[in-house]
Amino acid sequence: MVGLKRVHGGDIWRAAEESGRLSGELIDFSSNINPYGPPSGVDKVIVASLKGITHYPDPESRKLRGTLADYLGASSPNILVGNGSVDLIHFLANRFRPCRALIPSPTFCEYELAVKSAGGEVVHLVLGRGDFSLDVEMVLERLSGVKMVFLCNPNNPTGNLFPRDRLELVAEEAERLNVTIVVDEAFMDFLEDRENHSLIKEAVRRKNVLVLGSLTKFFALPGLRLGYVLAGEDLIAELAFHKEPWSVNHFAQVAGIAALKDEEFISMSRKLIAKERKSLYEDLLKLDRLKPYPSKTNFILVELEHPAWSSIRLREELAKRAIMIRDCSSFRGLGEKFIRVAVRDEVENGKLVDALKQVLMDY
Structure with a gap:
């Protein structure tokens, strides 16, 4: 299977080791996990x-x-x-x-x-x-x-x-x-x-x-x-x-x-994720040279439209700010101009948007 590589998001252990941080200090937008879970019971x-x-x-x-x-x-x-x-x-x-x-x-x-x-x-x-x-x-x-x-x-x-x-x-x-x-x-x-x-x-x-x-x-x-x-x-x-x-x-x-x-958790999660997805999509849409794609689920694909930007470099820059994103260069049919971000809660989504503003202003 030459040329095939297994790459997934959510490797918080490696990210913590590479960044010199504790895993609990990182905000993980690279894995598409419900931020409101698991259910309390x-x-x-x-x-x-x-x-x-x-x-x-x-x-x-x-x-x-x-x-x-x-x-x-x-x-x-x-x-x-x-x-x-x-x-x-x-x-x-x-x-x-x-x-x-x-x-x-x-x-x-x-x-x-x-x-x-x-x-x-x-x-x-x-x-x-x-x-x-x-x-x-x-x-x-x-x-x-x-x-x-x-x-x-x-x-x-x-x-x-x-x-x-x-x-x-x-x-x-x-x-x-x-x-x-x-x-x-x-x-x-x-x-x-x-x-x-x-x-x-x-x-x-x-x-x-x-x-x-x-x-x-x-x-x-x-x-x-x-x-x-x-x-x-x-x-x-x-x-x-x-x-x-x-x-x-x-x-x-x-x-x-x-x-x-846990029916209450199920209903609550669907409503909150839908609300936060809409807000995050709209916030990403406002950022210059970023093209978020409409999503029906708990993550958003984003295209980097500036010629100097790459998914790899953006991932590295955000990692310095304790934020993990999914570099989509390993996906067949995409490349180094795409990232994927999970929908998290309002506070964490805000931190992602603020970090993106800071990083992209430096390019």
């Missing part, structure tokens, strides 16, 4: 369940799957959980190996890494440059030459949402051609009307559609590693047979259950 259930560490975790995660089913409006037999969604991405790539997979770009790098590490080949489809829209007609044309399609919706790092009715067309044609569609909905939880955009119903009723989800982003549990895949019962049963046992630890299971049941 999560730490309590972890402490209360400490004695469970002396037992193997439930290998089928039955209570967690039941709670997920209630949250998603599905059934437990339609759900398989894993050690984070990246664990499941690589698991699926291996289960369907070797294959040619269609992957739009720019998008999350792990789809390509997973396919190639499983001996597969990737067919790239470039998203529309102006708005990063998905050319569904082009997807339909290329389906006959692939066995899998990976889609991220809302897409990371662009923040835009692909229309559900267009994805349903892809799912229908893919089923006819026996092509597997994997839709990563890791950021769908941030939408107040997620049920109007999710492909969960398609995944339940079709044989070839799988929806991925994660408790990392919205519920702010990246350190516990917890994700899920939702599909038809027969497909989930087949996947579960091949999944290694005990891949979801005891604390992840009890924390996931507590988080999913």
Whole structure:
């Protein structure tokens, strides 16, 4: 896999080491984690369940799957959980190996890494440059030459949402051609009307559609590693047979259950993130030579329009001010003129905007 590099945001440990600061002194805009989480009850259930560490975790995660089913409006037999969604991405790539997979770009790098590490080949489809829209007609044309399609919706790092009715067309044609569609909905939880955009119903009723989800982003549990895949019962049963046992630890299971049941946290987070996203987008729009792209989720892609600016240098300058951003030069189809910033709370967003003003004035 020469030329491929695994780069992610959120490496606060390395950033602290390189900056000579404590991790708690940094403001992390590089990882797209809900700043209002985790839900307040999560730490309590972890402490209360400490004695469970002396037992193997439930290998089928039955209570967690039941709670997920209630949250998603599905059934437990339609759900398989894993050690984070990246664990499941690589698991699926291996289960369907070797294959040619269609992957739009720019998008999350792990789809390509997973396919190639499983001996597969990737067919790239470039998203529309102006708005990063998905050319569904082009997807339909290329389906006959692939066995899998990976889609991220809302897409990371662009923040835009692909229309559900267009994805349903892809799912229908893919089923006819026996092509597997994997839709990563890791950021769908941030939408107040997620049920109007999710492909969960398609995944339940079709044989070839799988929806991925994660408790990392919205519920702010990246350190516990917890994700899920939702599909038809027969497909989930087949996947579960091949999944290694005990891949979801005891604390992840009890924390996931507590988080999913916190309806007040869920409602509050969606409202606050929507409010702060709008404010941050408008503030970034006012800065000279910065072009923020509209987003439906908890991060904003920003293009640097000044010829002297680069994402790498901007990242380094902001790091001196204890602010971490995502340099997007590692994303296929972007380059050194793009950064991604998470939506955080009002105070921290203000610090980012002020720091950007200071840094960009010096260029």
